[in-house]
Amino acid sequence: MTSDAIGPRPAPAALAISGLSKSFQGQWALRDVDFELGVGEVHALLGHNGSGKSTLIKILAGYHHPEHGAVATRNDEPFHLGSAAAASEAGLRFIHQDLGVIDELDTAENLRLGQAYQGKWWVSDRRERKAAADALASYGVHLDPGVPLSRLRAADRAMVAIVRALHSGQENSIIVLDEATASLPTEECVLLFDLVKRARDRGASIVWVTHKLHEVFSLADRVTVLRDGRKVATVPVATLDEPQLVELITGRQIENLHPVATAPSSEVILNVQGLTGPGVADASLSVHAGRVLGVTGLNGSGFDDLVHLVFGAAPRSSGEIRVGDSVLPLRHTPAQSIEAGMAFAPADRKTLSGIQSWSLRENMTLPKLRSGPVGWLSARSERRDVAVWLGRLGVVPSDPEALLSSLSGGNQQKVVIARWLRCGARVFLFEEPTAGVDVGAKTAIYEHLAAVVGLGAAVVIASSDIEEVVSVSDRVIVMREGRVVADLSGAALTVDRATAAALHESPAEKELAGQ
Known part of the structure; x- marks a missing residue:
């Protein structure tokens, strides 16, 4: 067979990972995960809290080191997982829910964070603001570069963070957005979606991490679902509907996502x-x-x-x-x-x-302290009482002495609900x-x-x-x-x-x- 008969070679993936595993104290956070991000693709990464999404992102960013055996390439070139320097050099940029911007600085100053100054002798505010305005405009964002971020809408602040990531990276950067819309009102999310689509059209590759399923259907080309540290599936979004996606995430069919049933009362x-x-x-x-x-x-x-x-x-x-x-x-x-x-x-x-640095026991009993039989607070009684409520609401881990900060967002919310149920x-x-x-x-x-x-x-x-x-x-x-x-x-x-x-x-x- 001649080489002509083979056909054109497929374009290399922007990022390809195989055999990615990570354990913490003998517990697997990721187990033999494969992930591939196409050039110019918006790829949703989904899974329940504790599924391994955060661990995967932290390995990409160089915060965690993977277990031996993981292999990764960036545009068909070897890529060193677990290295912050390698991630930065390869054009990987990360935007988290808190955005990493400084409200007291203006837009131009925020865009320059982490970059070397290009002038010869002194910093020119006029030159910096002109460069910032040009960078924003190139992505269809029109903001006054001299306005402090504290005076901007939440969506505008998010767009500044995204433009900074794109502008400081390569033309074919990889942008990881981790719950970027979690604190945005619905009407402002549309602005952010438009910017992400423009970045994709210019060759950027986007990893979109979210709990909002409608965002997946609005933005993503493909979706990868993790569950309990393993990859469940990678499928084109166009082949899914919401019930199917929910089943992939949870591992079961859910007929009604919001099963609140009420009983009538005149009181x-x-x-x-x-x-x-x-x-x-x-x-x-x-x-x-x-x-x-x-x-x-x-x-x-x-x-x-x-x-x-x-x-x-x-x-x-x-x-x-x-x-x-x-x-x-x-x-x-x-x-x-x-x-x-x-x-x-x-x-x-x-x-x-x-209080994130306090235990579940302390957080749950804080609104209504019950003293022991001789008039002082009994830690033993607290633990016994709290353990019952943690079990009723299925909080994981169910250890009363675990720190609140160690729990996922969903489990923290269960603790809050249990606290008030306990108060009657x-x-x-x-x-x-x-x-x-x-x-x-x-x-x-x-x-x-x-x-x-x-x-x-x-x-x-x-x-x-x-x-x-x-x-x-x-x-x-x-x-x-x-x-x-x-x-x-x-x-x-x-x-x-x-x-x-x-x-x-x-x-x-x-x-x-x-x-």
Whole structure:
């Protein structure tokens, strides 16, 4: 056979890895994983928390060293896994959820971070800002390079981080985006998607790590799924639908991702009237026992500020808050809310929902300490009590002395839920309860919320994910500019109507509200 009959040689992969394994103290985080990233491809990397995604990324970045036997190539040239210097030289750039930008510096200064200055004698602000504007414009981003990042939208800050990664790398860079949209409101994610597509069209190869399945179908060409440290599949996204992808990630079929079932009741557990305060101009709501109320809106609409005001985590200016028969004082504190039977899980798990350097035992007993038989706190009683709750919610690891920081996002959220269940709360306020958790943990969280609701508690879920809020709630109130602009239930409770109310005022707003 002649060489002509063989046909053209396939283009080399931007990155190819085979036989990648990594263990920690005898436990396999990755086991014999193969991964291939095409040139100019957006490749989604998925898996539940603990599946091995983070370990794979850290090996690529040079933070971890792989086990012996792993082989990798970059554009058909040998690539040294586990070396930060090799990763940088090969054009690999990493953008994590925290972006790695400095808010106090302006856009031009952030773009220059980590790069040598090209001028001869002194740093010219004019030259630097002109170069920054040109770099941004080359990717279709138009920002004032002299504006501090603290004054930019979240999506603009993310785009600065991406342009910096592309500009500091090679023309065919590999960009790894790890949960880059986790803290972005839905309407701003579109801007980031457009930039990623432009980078791909210019030859960059993208590894997109996310828990949001709709992003996979919007952006990715192929998807690789990891489960328990092993590769389950690499398939073209076009051949999958969402139920199939969920089954790949979890290893089982899930008929309903949000199984919240509620029991009707006439008892009003939480009643809020005329609430005002930071971010909220006027809001009223009520939640019955065994019901779920969703609160949503665009970023800055006040939907997230509302739950902070209700719990007393922010000072309200006016309005009445009643829990059962108890009326909370105007300047009520979180301690008074807890005493009245209220629980609150903020969106920021790392700094507001728990103390990362404390054990699960300490975190879970913090809101309601129970003393021992002779008047002091008993660590033994704490461990026994906490172990029961960890087992009920399936927290992994279930060791009461494990540090909160050692748990995945989904398991940290389970600890937060267990903490408030232990306190016997009647009203649960959740802000972005499933942000940054995988689809399996998300299902488990909603199953536990369903159990809470089934016991007669009232649940308020404040989230920017309108589709998710609609799917889990009996009623949804939509906020805009600090005010409630729609109250949707029954046949009026649809994603389209909630989205329309959040986006703009329309003549049909009364109809949207079911009035």
